[in-house]
Amino acid sequence: MISIMVDKPTIKKDRLRGLGLISGGLDSLTACLLIKQQGIEVIGLNFKSPFCQYESRFDIFHEKLEIKIYCLSLGDDFLDIIRNPKFGYGRNLNPCVDCRIYILKKAKEFMKKIKADFIFTGEVLNQRPKSQHMKALKIVEKESGLEGKLLRPLSALHLKPTFYEEEGLIDRSKLMGIKGRSRKVQLDLAKEHGLLEEYFACGGCLLTDINFSNRMRDSLKFNNALKIGDMNILKYGRHFRFKNSKIIVGRNEIENNLLLQLKKPNDLIMEVQDVPGPITIIQDELNEEILKYAASLTLRYSDLEESKGKVVYGKDYQNLSKEIFSEIENDEILKKYILSFYILNIMELS
Numbered sequence: 043m044i045s046i047m048v049d050k051p052t053i054k055k056d057r058l059r060g061l062g063l064i065s066g067g068l069d070s071l072t073a074c075l076l077i078k079q080q081g082i083e084v085i086g087l088n089f090k091s092p093f094c095q096y097e098s099r100f101d102i103f104h105e106k107l108e109i110k111i112y113c114l115s116l117g118d119d120f121l122d123i124i125r126n127p128k129f130g131y132g133r134n135l136n137p138c139v140d141c142r143i144y145i146l147k148k149a150k151e152f153m154k155k156i157k158a159d160f161i162f163t164g165e166v167l168n169q170r171p172k173s174q175h176m177k178a179l180k181i182v183e184k185e186s187g188l189e190g191k192l193l194r195p196l197s198a199l200h201l202k203p204t205f206y207e208e209e210g211l212i213d214r215s216k217l218m219g220i221k222g223r224s225r226k227v228q229l230d231l232a233k234e235h236g237l238l239e240e241y242f243a244c245g246g247c248l249l250t251d252i253n254f255s256n257r258m259r260d261s262l263k264f265n266n267a268l269k270i271g272d273m274n275i276l277k278y279g280r281h282f283r284f285k286n287s288k289i290i291v292g293r294n295e296i297e298n299n300l301l302l303q304l305k306k307p308n309d310l311i312m313e314v315q316d317v318p319g320p321i322t323i324i325q326d327e328l329n330e331e332i333l334k335y336a337a338s339l340t341l342r343y344s345d346l347e348e349s350k351g352k353v354v355y356g357k358d359y360q361n362l363s364k365e366i367f368s369e370i371e372n373d374e375i376l377k378k379y380i381l382s383f384y385i386l387n388i389m390e391l392s
């Protein structure tokens with residue numbers, strides 16, 4: 043009789059190592075706690091993203107749970123997911139199910155590198171309408187190639203046992219059955235173990251924001267060669283799409299400095315000569331008409347008291363050697379080019 047060998051990983055319980063996906067918030071913190079309480083070594087993995095405005099509390103993970111956290115960055119391939127998500131978008135441009143799959147696939151590769159035995163997350167059943175209902179959790183698990191092997195310690199008791207629970211490597215009776223949006227159980231647990239005194243909001247993802255999504259859609263439409271790093275500049279300044287050109291005007295000194303740091307080598311820099319005002323960045327196409335419009339915007343947001351003035355421009359901020367005289371267009375004309383894409387900025391003009 044021929045016996046068939048089943049390919050099962052051989053894992054020793056006393057040397058089990060879990061890789062936890064860590065946003066830095068309360069859910070991932072308590073998920074790590076539950077795994078650590080079983081005497082299992084935990085390594086953390088955080089994904090850096092230009093879209094995340096997380097206020098992470100990595101200090102608690104380091105200091106109180108003694109967890110080492112590695113950071114990976116989203117790759118340019120994440121933009122393909124935003125362009126064309128297999129499982130669709132949430133309310134705005136957030137492709138949550140595809141995003142989870144993407145991250146877990148990367149975590150799976152990373153798990154091999156650090157010789158971890160399993161992956162766990164701080165996901166909670168029904169906490170998020172788009173990506174954490176039962177069907178979505180199953181899709182994410184299957185599509186990431188982690189079927190039966192993705193542990194969600196906070197909601198485990200509502201889910202089918204994983205391979206690790208079935209094999210007795212992880213004690214299911216010490217996992218939890220949390221579901222829904224309330225964070226009360228997690229907070230109580232964190233308080234009980236001296237990890238936190240009070241809840242802190244972990245921030246959010248810009249892809250769920252309508253105004254940022256509008257900026258993002260515009261960039262995707264006009265630029266096929268986007269890089270993930272190009273997304274950072276979308277967070278700062280007033281954005282205008284004039285013909286095929288993108289014009290970004292700083293709102294204050296901090297944004298002016300950021301725009302100078304984030305601009306690409308071929309972008310043009312413009313400012314009003316001898317008058318305090320914005321840094322303006324001009325991207326993509328360039329011609330006389332675009333320069334004139336950008337100059338008008340730059341003058342409009344400066345401290346200039348007259349209706350016309352001189353701006354200087356160039357690619358090197360230390361050497362803005364070209365100049366152009368322009369008049370400030372009336373706000374009706376300026377609004378026209380914002381209205382097409384950026385609702386937020388209409389308020390700023392008035």
Ligand code: SF4
Pocket residue numbers: 094136137138139141142173247248249250
């Ligand atoms: S909210 Fe943003 S970071 Fe979170 S799953 Fe959705 S797309 Fe990904």
